[in-house]
Amino acid sequence: MTISRLFARITERETELADQAAALRTEIDQLTARLHGIERDLEHVRITRQTAAELADGLAPDAVDQAGPVLPEHPLYPQIIAVFHTRQQPLRARDLCEALDLGLLPKDIGGIRSKLKRLVARGILAEAQPGLFTHTRP
Structure with a gap:
């Protein structure tokens, strides 16, 4: 194998790894965005639960049990x-x-x-x- 072929192969491998790294960064960005969306939705559900619990505390026991x-x-x-x-x-x-x-x-x-x-x-x-x-x- 000649030196020029060796460097060509190294360059080829470097390009492959750089492409894989870029694809993984894109995937990580997408997953991070999804995670933030789910965490936001989870926080909304928690706030809703807390609000409902606070409102239920103000109701008469009969009103809660009627359902x-x-x-x-x-x-x-x-x-x-x-x-x-x-x-x-x-x-x-x-x-x-x-x-x-x-x-x-x-x-x-x-x-x-x-x-x-x-x-x-x-x-x-x-x-x-x-x-x-x-x-x-x-």
Whole structure:
């Protein structure tokens, strides 16, 4: 290898590394801008939470509680509550599976039972007897 070819190769490698460094700097600038945007949004959410908490402190306890417990995120929960509103009687997990046209396999009944227990824990339903669930609100 001649000296001129060696220096040409070194120059080529230097150019490659400089291009990679420039690309990384651009990427870092983009990520930094995104990070600042997310941090700004996070600060806004924190301020909103603090403001809401301060406003809620000024409300009467009844006004805060009137919204009631919030249903968990799953499309079956509103359907379950609707069945309790229409039936107006205590129900078992199997009854709900039938009312919702779900399967009657043990896994289906168990899945509904766990959802019912979650609603009991949130104060939306009550368990009158083991496995027998009722709506707590008229």
